Amino acid sequence: MAENIFAEIYNKILGLFGQATQKEDSKDVAVNRLRLVLMQDRTNLTPEIMQRMRKELIELLSKYVELDKEALELNFEQEGEQMALMLSIPVVRAKDEAEIEAALKEDEEKGNSEDESDEETENSEEETSEDESQEAAENGEEKSEEQNEEEIEITEGSEQSQEENEEDKPEESSEPKKRGRKKSEE
């Protein structure tokens, strides 16, 4: 116990002299950066997809709390062996019961109309997005593959939106295979 206190004081003194007490080795930086980048490469969670995920999360959470949409952070982080999706949400204020109920009701109504025609709601969603054309392309892709596994859906949607002109590239379509392996090995 006493040793810990001394060590802390020692470190603080070192810190005062501008010396980094815990110098991270450059190779550790490399390993951590690579972990993230490989993870993204393997899942094909492109910035556009992440943006979309962010948008949908905001929509969902806004029903219950008023949040600072600009400051919301969504990132992948490594926690030991596990990859984690870290979501940091600055809450402006909690909504009261009436507001939540109103939001849920509105949502329900939306849901009912969704039952009547799936595509209409999908389209109205698109209109609210900033980059309409991009989103439209993605939605179009995803609709046709909705029955498939989620992983494949994300992969192909993003690939195609990037390489709309190149069709039927064999390596693209079979990529999810690899990810299956990586996951199962872990």
Add this chain to the structure above:
Amino acid sequence: MTGKVIVITSGKGGVGKTTTNANIGTALARAGKKVVMIDTDLGLRNLDLLLGLENRIVYTIVDVVEERCKLKQALVKDKKNPNLCLLAAAQTRDKSAVTEEQLKNICEELKKSFDFVLVDCPAGIEQGFQNAVAGASEAIVVTTPEMSAVRDADRIIGLLEAREEIKSYKLLLNRYRPHMAAAKDMMSADEVVELLSAELLGIIPEDTGIITSTNKGEPIVNDENSLAGRAYRNVAERIMGNDVPIIDFEEEAKFSNKVKKFFSKFLKKGKEN
């Protein structure tokens, strides 16, 4: 005889695919195996230079495909080792001059009379890569402990897994700097292996001797005293199915770092006195 067809690939350029090819091929031939190397880097051929065979090439793989010569005629025998042959790439053509199917047929034909067919793959993930992989059943993924090379290797592994003909692939960590790894200034072999979750075939230490041996057109495996040469010979042993332990360069480096530190302290003291 049915030989093994092994493609040597990396994604990123400049990590040492061709050097690896020349050295593994030479080492296998030295061990008495019949080896043929195919350079599929059409338009940017270099394997002939590393082997010192650039002046002996008469026909190339494109001549074979376009039936200007027989396959056997196009094989260039190594200067020293009669077990070793090269099927050179054409320098004046591009990657589209040979198709996947044609390369597959060439590999099929060659594996009838050779123990090992080593395919030198061009950098990149385009058609040149797809062609080179087509005839192979095994792959060696060459990488270095640098971020860009590791990332590209990961991509290549993904593409290899998507190809059914590739039954297995292994990682070769090239240009390894044990001193930097020991000082934690560079990723260690374990870390690269863990990131890529692939089986390790071997570690080749960075060796300035590679440059001089390339200058002379003689693979470094022929140099008995070279550390990289020794590492390549061990890799060849493993390819032949012999269990040779991977040299722990990092431990050696840690030890020599300590020795250096000790002596530098000693020298400093001497100066002070």
